Amino acid sequence: MMLVxxxxxxxxxxxxxxxxxxxxxxxxxxxxxxxxxxxISALLMAIYFRGLDAEETGELTRAMMCSGELLTFDYxxxxxxxxxxxxxxxxxxxxxxxxxxxxxxxxxxMISGRGLGFTGGTLDKLEAIPGFQxxxxxxxxxxxxxxxxxxxxxxxxxLVPADKRLYALRDVTATVESIPLIVASIMSKKLAEGIxxxxxxxxxxxxxxxxxxxxxxxxxxxxxxxxxxxxxRMAALITNMDQPLGxxxxxxxxxxxxxxxxxxxxPADLIELCRLLSAxxxxxxxxxxxxxxxxxxxxxxxxxxxxxxKFRDLVSAxxxxxxVVDQPELLPRAGQSVYILSPAAGYVASIPAGVIGWxxxxxxxxxxxxxxxxxxxxxxxxxxxxxxxxxxxxxxxELRFNSGxxxxxxxxxxxxxxxxxxxxxxxxxxVLDTIE
Amino acid sequence: MMLVxxxxxxxxxxxxxxxxxxxxxxxxxxxxxxxxxxxISALLMAIYFRGLDAEETGELTRAMMCSGELLTFDYxxxxxxxxxxxxxxxxxxxxxxxxxxxxxxxxxxMISGRGLGFTGGTLDKLEAIPGFQxxxxxxxxxxxxxxxxxxxxxxxxxLVPADKRLYALRDVTATVESIPLIVASIMSKKLAEGIxxxxxxxxxxxxxxxxxxxxxxxxxxxxxxxxxxxxxRMAALITNMDQPLGxxxxxxxxxxxxxxxxxxxxPADLIELCRLLSAxxxxxxxxxxxxxxxxxxxxxxxxxxxxxxKFRDLVSAxxxxxxVVDQPELLPRAGQSVYILSPAAGYVASIPAGVIGWxxxxxxxxxxxxxxxxxxxxxxxxxxxxxxxxxxxxxxxELRFNSGxxxxxxxxxxxxxxxxxxxxxxxxxxVLDTIE
Numbered sequence: 001m002m003l004v005x006x007x008x009x010x011x012x013x014x015x016x017x018x019x020x021x022x023x024x025x026x027x028x029x030x031x032x033x034x035x036x037x038x039x040i041s042a043l044l045m046a047i048y049f050r051g052l053d054a055e056e057t058g059e060l061t062r063a064m065m066c067s068g069e070l071l072t073f074d075y076x077x078x079x080x081x082x083x084x085x086x087x088x089x090x091x092x093x094x095x096x097x098x099x100x101x102x103x104x105x106x107x108x109x110m111i112s113g114r115g116l117g118f119t120g121g122t123l124d125k126l127e128a129i130p131g132f133q134x135x136x137x138x139x140x141x142x143x144x145x146x147x148x149x150x151x152x153x154x155x156x157x158x159l160v161p162a163d164k165r166l167y168a169l170r171d172v173t174a175t176v177e178s179i180p181l182i183v184a185s186i187m188s189k190k191l192a193e194g195i196x197x198x199x200x201x202x203x204x205x206x207x208x209x210x211x212x213x214x215x216x217x218x219x220x221x222x223x224x225x226x227x228x229x230x231x232x233r234m235a236a237l238i239t240n241m242d243q244p245l246g247x248x249x250x251x252x253x254x255x256x257x258x259x260x261x262x263x264x265x266x267p268a269d270l271i272e273l274c275r276l277l278s279a280x281x282x283x284x285x286x287x288x289x290x291x292x293x294x295x296x297x298x299x300x301x302x303x304x305x306x307x308x309x310k311f312r313d314l315v316s317a318x319x320x321x322x323x324v325v326d327q328p329e330l331l332p333r334a335g336q337s338v339y340i341l342s343p344a345a346g347y348v349a350s351i352p353a354g355v356i357g358w359x360x361x362x363x364x365x366x367x368x369x370x371x372x373x374x375x376x377x378x379x380x381x382x383x384x385x386x387x388x389x390x391x392x393x394x395x396x397x398e399l400r401f402n403s404g405x406x407x408x409x410x411x412x413x414x415x416x417x418x419x420x421x422x423x424x425x426x427x428x429x430x431v432l433d434t435i436e
Numbered sequence: 437m438m439l440v441x442x443x444x445x446x447x448x449x450x451x452x453x454x455x456x457x458x459x460x461x462x463x464x465x466x467x468x469x470x471x472x473x474x475x476i477s478a479l480l481m482a483i484y485f486r487g488l489d490a491e492e493t494g495e496l497t498r499a500m501m502c503s504g505e506l507l508t509f510d511y512x513x514x515x516x517x518x519x520x521x522x523x524x525x526x527x528x529x530x531x532x533x534x535x536x537x538x539x540x541x542x543x544x545x546m547i548s549g550r551g552l553g554f555t556g557g558t559l560d561k562l563e564a565i566p567g568f569q570x571x572x573x574x575x576x577x578x579x580x581x582x583x584x585x586x587x588x589x590x591x592x593x594x595l596v597p598a599d600k601r602l603y604a605l606r607d608v609t610a611t612v613e614s615i616p617l618i619v620a621s622i623m624s625k626k627l628a629e630g631i632x633x634x635x636x637x638x639x640x641x642x643x644x645x646x647x648x649x650x651x652x653x654x655x656x657x658x659x660x661x662x663x664x665x666x667x668x669r670m671a672a673l674i675t676n677m678d679q680p681l682g683x684x685x686x687x688x689x690x691x692x693x694x695x696x697x698x699x700x701x702x703p704a705d706l707i708e709l710c711r712l713l714s715a716x717x718x719x720x721x722x723x724x725x726x727x728x729x730x731x732x733x734x735x736x737x738x739x740x741x742x743x744x745x746k747f748r749d750l751v752s753a754x755x756x757x758x759x760v761v762d763q764p765e766l767l768p769r770a771g772q773s774v775y776i777l778s779p780a781a782g783y784v785a786s787i788p789a790g791v792i793g794w795x796x797x798x799x800x801x802x803x804x805x806x807x808x809x810x811x812x813x814x815x816x817x818x819x820x821x822x823x824x825x826x827x828x829x830x831x832x833x834e835l836r837f838n839s840g841x842x843x844x845x846x847x848x849x850x851x852x853x854x855x856x857x858x859x860x861x862x863x864x865x866x867v868l869d870t871i872e
Contacts, residue, residue: 009610013484038473042609045481048449173478174445 003029005039012046020059027063027162037169044166044175052180057222058229060180064188067162069138071194073107073145079285080107080145083277084190085201086209086219087119089357090244092254093201094122094152096261096274097281099310102149103301104278106285109145109193110152111159115366115374118207118357120254123154124366128251128331128376132320148313160188179215183222190227197233197284199277200224204432205242207353213238213432224435233284238433239273243351243386246270250365250379250400252331259328262308269385269430275299276431332377334400338407342390342420349421351386355413362410363401375402380414387427390420439465441475449482456495463499463598473605480602480611488616493658494665496616500624503598507574507630509543509581515721516543516581519713520626521637522645522655523555525793526680528690529637530558530588532697532710533717535746538585539737540714542721545581545629546588547595551802551810554643554793556690559590560802564687564767564812568756584749596624615651619658626663633669633720635713636660640868641678643789649674649868660871669720672871675709676864679787679822682706686801686815686836688767695764698744705821705866711735712867768813770836774843778826778856785857787822791849798846799837811838816850823863826856 003025012018026043029035052060073080081101085091098108112134115121123134134154136144144151163185170176190198200223203209204216220236227234247267248257260266261274279294288294301307308325316322324330360366364375381398384390396418399410439461448454462479465471488496509516517537521527534544548570551557559570570590572580580587599621606612626634636659639645640652656672663670683703684693696702697710715730724730737743744761752758760766796802800811817834820826832854835846 006608006610009481013481013610036473038477038605039609041474042477042481042611045445045449045478045485046610049481049485169474172442173475174442174449174482175478 005035009039009043009046012043012050015050017053018056023056023059024063027060027067031067031162031165040166041169041173041175044170044173044178044181047181048175048178051178054222054225054229057180057183058226060184061187061191061226062230064160064162064166064184065192068160068192069156069158070192071109071138071141071159073109073142073194076107076146078105078107078149079197079287080109080193080195081197081199081281081285082108082110082190082193082195083199083201083281084186086186086203088203088241088245089118089120089207089353089360090246090249090254091120091203092125092246092258093270093274093277095125095255095258095311096307097278098150098152099262099314100274100278100298100301100307101281101285103306103310104282104287104297106149106282106287107145108150109141109195110150111155111189111193112152113154116370117368118354118361118366119209120249120251120357120360120366122152124374124376125251125254126152128255129315129320129324130330132315133318136318144314144317148310148317150310150314152314152318155189160192163188179219179222182219183226187223187226191230191232195232197281198227199280199284200234200236201273201277202236202238203241204238205240205353207244207357208241217433220435235280235284236435237276237280237431239431240428241353242428244353244356244382245273247382247385248379249356249360250363251374251376252333253379253381253400255324255331256328259308259325262302262311264302267385272430334375334377335402336400338399338411340396340399340411340414342392342394342396343415344420345392346390346420346422347424348384348386348388348390348396348418349425350417350419351382352417355417356380359410359414362413363399363405377402387425389424441471445475445479445482448479448486451486453489454492459492459495460499463496463503467503467598467601476602477605477609477611480606480609480614480617483617484611484614487614490658490661490665493616493619494662496620497623497627497662498666500596500598500602500620501628504596504628505574505592505594506628507545507577507595509545509578509630512543512582514541514543514585515633515723516545516629516631517633517635517717517721518544518546518626518629518631519635519637519717520622522622522639524639524677524681525554525556525643525789525796526682526685526690527556527639528561528682528694529706529710529713531561531691531694531747532743533714534586534588535698535750536710536714536734536737536743537717537721539742539746540718540723540733542585542718542723543581544586545577545631546586547591547625547629548588549590552806553804554790554797554802555645556685556687556793556796556802558588560810560812561687561690562588564691565751565756565760566766568751569754572754580750580753584746584753586746586750588750588754591625596628599624615655615658618655619662623659623662627666627668631668633717634663635716635720636670636672637709637713638672638674639677640674641676641789643680643793644677653869656871671716671720673712673716673867674869676866676868677789678864680789680792680818681709683818683821684815685792685796686799687810687812688769689815689817689836691760691767692764695744695761698738698747700738703821708866770811770813771838772836772843774835774847776832776835776847776850778828778830778832779851780856781828782826782856782858783860784820784822784824784826784832785855785861786853787818788853791853792816795846795850798849799835799841813838823861825860
């Protein structure tokens with residue numbers, strides 16, 4: 001098929017539907033170097049304005065997915081399931097869920113990314129464990145799945161090259177915030193993992209990419225629809241990201257909190273979400289007939305220590321120091337610490353997750369740009385969450401950091417952002433909606 | 437000023453207004469090679485959807501205009517005036533108007549373009565005159581204006597380089613059809629000529645870029661507004677381009693028709709438009725107090741032979757063979773000829789200009805792509821125009837061409853396009869509206 005690229009751009013510009021051949025041909029030719037960036041960026045902007053319908057989004061996803069290597073574990077009888085979060089602050093659920101679900105007998109080929117801006121990344125958290133390797137080749141990933149039932153790794157170089165190219169272009173042409181383009185980016189990578197089922201955790205609120213519930217719901221529906229078009233079992237939770245998830249933000253600190261959760265301890269919001277997401281994965285993976293029984297299975301592998309053992313085995317198998325699991329004090333620890341105290345008695349009314357995420361970046365826990373180095377030890381520990389009562393002068397949170405940080409700026413930004421109210425705030429639900 | 441290009445693209449994408457510094461900085465940085473094509477093409481698509489207001493359009497025009505050399509004839513006391521047409525089929529008015537207005541004592545520094553697709557170009561018509569040179573440097577253009585009062589030339593390499601870059605990018609990214617971008621492209625080039633006043637001939641209809649009157653009127657208003665922002669005297673005519681202008685289409689054939697008009701002969705529609713455009717130029721150039729007196733001045737320089745003499749002098753000054761002016765048979769003449777006869781008696785109801793323009797391209801008179809060579813002798817002569825009565829078997833038109841043309845295809849496309857009706861058609865006006 002001969003592609004006339006300006007005519008394809010014009011069609012989308014004028015709100016017409018692109019054909020399967022046009023979308024597939026565009027992606028193949030772009031990756032082959034036969035279409036220049038400037039035509040693709042114009043098309044991306046036309047898509048920003050005109051959108052893609054469900055069929056076009058599915059075809060874009062398929063074409064991107066097929067631009068590189070595809071993993072498959074079809075030769076294993078167990079269901080292959082995964083979870084994807086659209087990104088938040090303090091969201092360390094992947095590190096709990098993957099071993100818990102694998103401990104229940106399913107296969108979890110979880111390919112994750114790094115943090116950028118105010119959102120953290122699973123790979124950065126894992127690398128806080130001394131020795132842990134996230135860059136594995138396909139053969140090693142396959143061995144981990146076969147032997148341990150899970151892998152917590154980064155994208156291989158051959159996986160979905162079209163997304164790497166397109167994302168870099170979107171980032172510099174103001175075309176990131178387009179639901180069909182977000183869907184194709186997420187789903188092309190997840191579907192290339194060779195999974196049967198996927199649970200989505202679509203975050204909404206101050207510390208999320210989707211600031212409003214309506215946008216989050218629209219994204220969740222499009223993600224679920226695209227996965228189902230390809231025969232995958234799909235579900236989505238829309239969850240609140242107005243305040244950070246759990247009590248700890250920062251890579252080593254979050255691993256500490258993961259270990260607490262795997263021992264059956266830890267903060268209530270994080271327990272609730274890990275339990276629910278695991279239950280959905282078990283249900284979609286047909287390990288249990290109902291969500292409720294999924295929660296029970298999760299509780300049992302936590303109580304029995306099987307989930308913790310699975311995590312220890314994985315750390316060891318991916319080159320990390322397994323002693324960390326029982327001695328979290330072996331994790332990197334920051335040299336300096338500052339407490340932020342409450343300026344008044346009352347109730348914590350707001351801990352804006354976006355501000356906290358950026359404060360963590362300033363402490364060294366995150367990245368301004370993809371090139372930035374991060375400090376695994378840096379981060380923030382919260383002693384109070386929204387709705388908790390607090391005395392004047394009581395500890396709100398602790399900042400952990402190493403030298404070279406202008407700590408007053410970070411302190412000021414957090415002090416200005418956290419609100420203390422004389423009255424208890426209306427506390428919203430953590431899970432706002434579900435798509436099953 | 438530090439430009440954050442993705443943020444500027446986002447602003448325009450979200451319908452916000454760009455500042456003078458942002459627009460100026462973008463164009464300067466783009467031409468300097470500091471902004472890649474893929475960011476500019478995304479911005480152009482955002483402009484396609486969101487538009488530019490009058491101030492932004494003016495600033496884009498100014499920034500593009502200032503990207504290269506600016507001509508000026510400020511040291512000459514006479515008004516410097518020009519005419520620009522948005523392009524049509526059989527529109528050879530420039531070759532009549534420029535010498536007529538120069539014969540009235542004004543200066544006409546007319547920089548024109550080549551034909552592309554179904555529209556013809558002034559430079560191609562001029563090059564049908566043996567020896568005629570259109571590629572002149574600034575010094576030579578200056579000498580022509582000083583000595584003869586007119587120049588009929590192509591763009592110099594240094595004139596408005598930003599438009600060359602932007603137009604090439606728009607052409608391959610489906611961002612040509614945006615009124616503010618069309619305005620900036622036209623006006624940056626015209627204003628770089630050093631003119632005081634400009635008459636616009638905005639074509640609408642089947643053989644025009646603007647297919648509807650409303651779009652043509654919107655373009656005309658934006659062009660006039662942008663010129664006035666820069667202190668220029670401006671007027672626009674909106675003229676019908678449903679059928680070709682005059683009786684001849686094709687480069688040497690159109691020069692023949694120009695010579696007829698300059699001798700006071702030729703078809704009525706072409707006389708009407710040349711007379712009116714000249715009158716507007718004379719009026720804007722303050723050579724006459726009213727349009728009506730402008731028409732009289734035009735009539736006098738035609739009747740006296742001064743306009744023809746001015747054209748002969750110009751041909752000679754630009755290297756062409758001046759004998760052509762009195763012996764049109766010295767123009768290139770095609771070796772083959774086919775007549776198309778009327779299939780019925782009645783009235784000519786329609787000669788769709790777009791089809792005729794493409795038929796002329798197929799005969800060799802125009803270009804499919806900017807690289808194509810053209811045959812100056814090829815073209816079409818009409819013996820009847822819309823509204824004329826015709827007998828069955830009477831000649832409708834003649835096709836002139838050289839060997840290597842699949843003439844049956846051209847004949848068929850014209851036969852199918854021209855409509856003969858038993859009743860006289862309602863004849864529309866040539867000039868549909870004016871902006872003064």
